[in-house]
Amino acid sequence: MEGFDLEKEMKELNLTTSKESREDFLSYKVKPGVIVYPRTEEEIVKVVDYANRKRIPIVTWGAGTSLTGAVSCEGCILIDMKYMSSILEINDVDWYVRTQPGVNLEYLNKKLMERGFFLPPDPASFFLCSVGGAVANSSGGMRGVKYGTFRDWVLALKVVLPTGEIVKIGEPLRKNRAGYDLTHLFVGSEGTLGVITEIWFRIVPLPKRKLIPLLVSMPSLDSTAGVISDIRKSGIMPEIAEFMDSEVLKTLNVHLNAGLKESEGGMLILLIEDQDLESIRNIIRKWDGDLTELSDKEWERVYSLRAQAAIALKASAKEMLVEDIVVPVSKLMDAIRKLKELEGKFNVRMPVIAHIGDGNLHPNILLEEKEVALELFEKVGEIAIELGGSISGEHGIGVQKTKLMAIQLAKHNGVKVLEIMKRIKEIIDPNDIMNPGKYVERAYNESMRN
Ligand SMILES: Cc1cc2nc3c(=O)[nH]c(=O)nc-3n(C[C@H](O)[C@H](O)[C@H](O)COP(=O)(O)OP(=O)(O)OC[C@H]3O[C@@H](n4cnc5c(N)ncnc54)[C@H](O)[C@@H]3O)c2cc1C
Structure with missing residues (x-):
């Protein structure tokens, strides 16, 4: 200043x-x-x-x-927030952990696992990100298909408001119906409403059933979508259902010497309960997939490769923009087809990583110049809006998706909703000092311009 x-x-x-x-x-x-x-x-x-x-x-x-x-x-x-990184209490009777926001997510889970518990959401950045950032972003991750996003795991927060006052919102209770749900207003608010200083997360015991990790090489994108659709129809709830397309596999093989089988329909990474193995085998056979059961050691390696996929893609290009759209699972094939059409039309590389089990697709736009990507970026978001999905499942809005957010809210909810959000921001942050000019504020201004 x-x-x-x-x-x-x-x-x-x-x-x-x-x-x-x-x-x-x-x-x-x-x-x-x-x-x-x-x-x-x-x-x-x-x-x-x-x-x-x-x-x-x-x-x-x-x-x-x-x-x-x-x-x-x-x-x-x-x-x-890096020095505010203490775990304050692990409560194994009431099943919560109270922590400062600067704690690294992988570290927190290591400490919880030593006590037989875990905090399930696992953004692929789990080894890098802070839990405060994950809450402020309402991050998701690979276990989202079964356990949802961070929004589903925050019980209470302490926040320094933009006026300098401290509030504690929510309670470390499984049930709490006192008042408006302010806790979840702050989750996903991207640092625009205050500084989170303490978090109470719900935790659960580690799964008791044996989990089976599978790697499935698919012959075509249609068959990949077919497998996911059949898994849903059969009522199976995988712990993890991830996807990497052929271009992502190639990049991992080149950059990280991954040795993964490359195929037209890409690869599914599944973690399922042992009782579902036979049904899954049948579904995969029906769609001509090639299934490999992994040992624990191989699983660790594949999980880590999946987590590093975005890093490998970034290393393979000068500029990268990461998209984050969600579509109803029933529309996955339509979305993937439309994405492939866009890739051809714009003549760019747009490899897709996906939390495919919950319809969350990450097309990664790889380019020489970031500006060139912006038009394509918006077209990808429009696919989600058109198919009844959302322009962000977990990465949030930042400065990047404000126009798309305004379009989605106008089309699916009505502009009144954006106005309410704008007013909430004004009430909590009257002098507009918290991460200003982004997110709701910028989306609102975009909607005024259009
Ligand atoms: C390789 C890679 C893979 C990723 N995979 C995923 C994925 O699978 N799923 C997913 O959802 N995301 C993913 N992400 C995105 C990102 O890692 C997550 O959203 C992450 O949780 C952000 O945490 P952070 O600590 O880095 O936050 P930052 O990037 O530092 O901040 C994110 C936002 O939170 C705000 N913020 C941070 N701390 C606080 C606080 N204490 N109080 C108030 N506001 C705060 C910031 O101002 C900012 O608006 C990935 C990122 C990378 C690099």
Whole structure:
């Protein structure tokens, strides 16, 4: 901010600071006026109170793995949560964990698993991301087909509001019907409503039944969609149902020496309960798939390759944009066909990774110039809207999907809904300092322009 030496001001508040520019995972620019590294909630209150008085934008940084430009800023105070990384309580009677937001998700699950529990949602960035970022983004992941997204696992939150007040919302209870559901208003709000300082997550015991990991090579995209459709019809609920198309497999083979079988219909990665094995075998036989049962060791390797697929794709191109659309599972084939048409029309590489079991597709647009991708990016979003789906299942909106969000809400819900969201933002953040100019605000402005 012009006229302020923000670093000096923050040092005077006794905060640990630095000043450097960063990039997020997709190279969106993060050019803060200062970065602060709070260790306590009180320090966050000091920063927010200062920023609110001086009308300086605040952006909260978890681990910067956002795929939508949600942490990009110019001249903001960037609050890096890396030192607020303690697990505060694991309660194995009431089945919750209370934690600070800077904890790494993989680390948290390691600690929970030592006690026989886990927090199921597993974004493929689980080894990189913070749990605060995952909540603020309402991230999903590979287990989404059975366990949903982070939205389904947050019981309560403590938040420093943009006015500097601290609120605790929700209760660490399985059932709680007191008042409007403010907890879930904050989940997925992408740092636009406050800084999350504490989280109560619901946890569950590790699955007791034996789980069988399967790798299935498919002859065609039609057959892949057929398998998923038949799994749904037969009432089987896989623990994991992931998909990587032939181009993703090729990239993993080249960049990570993965040794995966490449085939026209790509590969399904399934984790199922042992009682469902026979039915799954029959379904896969019907669609001419080639099924391999994996050992625990092979499963670990395949799961890790799947988690690294986006990183390998990024290494294979100059620029990458990651799409994140959801369609009804019954429309998967229509969506995949339309995506392939777009790929041909725009003459680009657009390999698809998918949490296919819940209809969540990630076409990865690989290009020389990011600008060229933007038109294609919007066309992909329009496919979801047209098929009765959503323009984001888990990555969120950031700066990237505001126009599409405005179009979806107008078409599926009516503009009133966007107006309500805009008003909520104004009530909670009257001076518009929390991650301003993105998400709802930008979507609202886009809708006014159209
Ligand atoms: C290789 C790779 C694979 C991925 N796979 C998936 C996937 O399978 N599923 C999925 O959903 N996502 C995925 N993502 C996207 C991303 O990793 C997740 O959304 C992740 O949970 C974000 O966590 P983060 O700590 O990096 O958050 P950041 O990127 O730092 O922040 C994300 C948003 O949350 C806000 N925020 C962060 N911390 C707080 C806080 N304490 N209080 C308030 N707001 C806060 C930020 O301001 C920003 O708006 C992937 C990303 C990568 C790089």
